Amino acid sequence: MAPDPLTSVVPAADLVAALSAAGQTIATAESLTAGLLSAAIAGVPGASSVLRGGLVLYATDLKSSLGGVDATVLASDGPVAANTAEQLAIGALARCRADWGVGLTGVAGPDKQDGHDVGTVFLAIAGPEGTEVVRLQLAGNRWEIRLGAVSAAVSELVRRVRGGVSR
Template identity: 60%
Template sequence: MTGARELVATLTRRGETVAAAESLTAGLLCATLAEVPGASAVLRGGLVVYATELKTVLAGVDQRLLAEHGAVHPEVAAQLAAGARDRCGATWGLGLTGVAGPDPQDGAAPGTVYAGLCGPGTAVVRELALPGDRPSIRAAAVRAAFALLGEHLH
């Protein structure tokens, strides 16, 4: 599994950057990367789009998609990743949406998370079913997003 330090080192070596649009993690992904010395060379920024309408306003997620399927949907994660990449001018964009719990949201159970990645020739979404309480799910979602990006950097 790829951690924050490894991502920062790999992105620095490659001369590439990353940005994120985060819903359930509310900035935890960017904050975790920023803890690594040298992160300023690769972390472009992030969008905290916790409120559903901000997914459209800030990250460019299709409003019809949100109205039809809700915020917890694989295509929302894909559009969040693309929006982060585009709006922050990064090589790679990560998008996270899901349910940290304790209650279901948009018909999705706690622990349902979608991680999106958008980059050069790459647009993928990973569906996750994460166990645990709110903090555990949020932390695991960040680790999963790092792993997803790491897989495409090797």
């Protein structure tokens, strides 16, 4: 059997192991990555015990209607913003009844969006100790930026699940 190309690039096995050891679950709300984070997690044996679900919210209106982002936040801050990512993470956590929620939104290119440069990514993680938002500036083509966002999300989640200190 051929290895899964996504899980060979993104070390999601560490995340599944950390969540399993903690007896915790995760859910995602993904725009920029369009389900790649959930797919990376699901590619790991044992993921069914930790992955509750995921929302792909590529269209801006779905961020509000399905993801739980307040329409006023979208109107004032836009779809690529820290507040949007934060509300996506909280929405994933609440809607899927998980211990951890992740929100990912950003610009993969090839052009700027709403004044944000290509590679701008907002990653939000909502969990037992609150919500943390990280702004990333990634380089590369669309695929590389999206993979970089997933890899960053996995790394940040492992750190937080294992009790890492906030930035």
